[in-house]
Amino acid sequence: MNKLDFMDIKENAVLGDQGLQDALNGVNPQFGDLCVRVAGEVWGKPLLSQKFKTLLTIALDVSHQSFSGPGVPFEAHVTMALKQGVTFEEIEELLLMTCVYCGFNKAAGAFGRLNELKEKYGN
Numbered sequence: 001m002n003k004l005d006f007m008d009i010k011e012n013a014v015l016g017d018q019g020l021q022d023a024l025n026g027v028n029p030q031f032g033d034l035c036v037r038v039a040g041e042v043w044g045k046p047l048l049s050q051k052f053k054t055l056l057t058i059a060l061d062v063s064h065q066s067f068s069g070p071g072v073p074f075e076a077h078v079t080m081a082l083k084q085g086v087t088f089e090e091i092e093e094l095l096l097m098t099c100v101y102c103g104f105n106k107a108a109g110a111f112g113r114l115n116e117l118k119e120k121y122g123n
Helices: 017-029 027-044 051-065 074-083 088-101 104-121
Strands: none
Touching: 017 027, 017 074, 027 104, 051 074, 051 088, 051 104, 074 088, 088 104
């Protein structure tokens, strides 16, 4: 067993989530390896909580319009947030903030995609 086998998802949302790692490797093995190594290091930094980091990634997805399609991270980031204890209501409030700072049209697409994910994963 290596160090990653003992990583708790609450300590590092990337290195502690084998399903996420498998999904990244499924996009492309070299891409997945790079993402896991680099993101795993950043997600391991101690000052920001894992929960906060997941919310930040969702806000960045809104800013970049990364909601759906092959390899697009919005669903993965929402799933990561849910695993960290974030509620759909908290994500909705975050999306309201992105209306102001990213633009209403960008946030509208995120709300639409989030509604699909709520149906998929349940409220």
